[in-house]
Amino acid sequence: MFQYQYQVHKPITTAHLAQTMTLLSLSAFELKQQIDSELASNPALEIIEERRCPHCKRILPENGACPICSRPMNSDVDEPIVYVSPMDDFIPRSDYDDSDYSEEPFSPVTDDLTSYVIKQIAPELSKDQQLIAVHLLTNLDDDGFLSVNLMDVARYFHVPISTIEEVQKIIQLADPIGVGSVNPQQALMVQLEVLSDSITIPEYAYEIIKDFMDLLSKRQHIEIAKRLKISVQRVEKIVEFISDNLNPFPARSHWGSVRNPSSPDTNVYHRPDVLISYANNDQKSQLIVEIVMPYSGTLQVSPLYKQTIKETDAELKDAMKGDLEKASLFVKCLQQRNHTMQRLMHELVMIQKSYLTKGEKFLKPITRASLAEELEVHESTISRAVSGKSVQLPNKKIVPLAAFFDRSLSARTILREIVSSESKPLSDTEIQKKLSERGIQVARRTVAKYRAMEGILPAHLRQAP
C-alpha cells in the first residue's frame, strides 16, 4: 500500500467534479499555467515551502524521512512507490513553441530574441565569452542564423576560432534550439543531438541531414532512398519524423510558411509529466514513479487570510469568503487530481511492469476501459488523465502516456524481430503464422499495416544479395 500524501476528498459538487476533470487532463506545463493564474487572482491561495531531502532534493512528508533515500531495503519489490514530486526547476516544454513568432513570421528578429538567448546562457559563460556571445547574437538574421563568418569574428576578437565555436555551441543549445547556427542543416543537426537525449531518433535521420541536406530540401526522397539503399517508405517516415520534430529555422515557426501553424506538436515531448526509475538506480530494486508537479512546496489556503477575514468589515467579508471558497475548492481539486494520478500510475505500472523493465515486446495490450473498471472510475476519467501527458521510462525514453495502451506495439516489435532474424523474405501470411505461434493473433491485412508502420518493405522487395 502506498501512502496518500493528502486526505482524499470525494467530489461533492458538480463544480468540484468539473474542475477536477479539467485539472486531470492538464499536463505539467499546463498545470503550472493554471496554478500561476489561480495564485495571481486569488489572495487566499499560497504556496508553502517544504523540507527537502538533503540527498535527492525531493520533498519530505511531514515529520517523515525521504520516501526514496530512507526506503527500507526489504520492501516489496513488486510494489512501485508512487508519489507526487514537486519540481522547482521546471522548464516548460516550449522549445518549439511558435506562439512568440507566429504573428509576424517574416519580421526581422527583434532584440527580444537576442536578449532572450543571452539571459539563458549568461550564467554559464565567462566574461570574454559573454562578449563574443553578444557579438554573435546581435548578428542573427530573420531566421536565427548567424549572418557573420566565424573566422571574421575570431579575427575581430583575436582569439582562435575554436573559442568562437565553443560559444556558438552554447548558444545553439539555448532555446530556440539551434539558434546561432550558420544554416538550416547545422540547426537540424544540433536539434537532433539534443532530442536524442530524450527520444529515440530513427536510424539514418542524422545521415540524411548530414549528407543529403540538398536532396532533403528538394524533397527528393527517392534519390535519398537509392543512395542510402533503403526503402522510399522508410525515407518518407524519417522525413516525417524530421519535419514533425525539428525546425530548420529556429527563429521561425515551421518549414517554410505553408505548414499549419495551429497544429500543436503532439509528437514532441520535451518534459515528461511522470518519471519512472529504479530505486537507487538498481535494476533489481523496485520502481519509483514520480508525478511531476511544476512548483515547489505545497499549495494551501492561507491561514493568514482566514485570520484576516475575521477582523474585516462585513462588507468585504463576503467577497473574501468567496475567494476562500474558491481557493479551498482549487486545493481540493488539485489533491483529487494528484490522488487520481497516483492511483492510475500505480495500477498502470503494476500491469505494465514487464514493459518497463524488459522492453517493448512485453507491453500488454490493455484498454482504458479495463483500467477504469479496475480503479472504479469512469472511463472518460482515464482518457483525460492519459491524453496529452508523457512519461520518462526507466530507460530514459520519453513516450506519451497513451503508449501504455498501445495495442500493437508489442506485435510490431515482435514482427520487426521476425523479419530481421529470418534470412529468407517472409510473406505477410507467413509472418502472420509466425506471430500467432508467438501468441499474437492478427489478420493478414493487419500484418501488412504493421509492416508499413515499421517501414519494412514487402517480401518481394526485401532481397539481401
Added chain:
DNA sequence: CTATGGCACGGATT
C-alpha cells in the same frame, strides 16, 4: 494464382 495495397465498415476512444 499469390501477395499487397485501397476502401469501407464496426467497435473502441476521445
Added chain:
DNA sequence: AATCCGTGCCATAG
C-alpha cells in the same frame, strides 16, 4: 459526435 484502428473484401501487380 468525430476520429482512430483492426479487418474483410476486392482490384491489381507480378
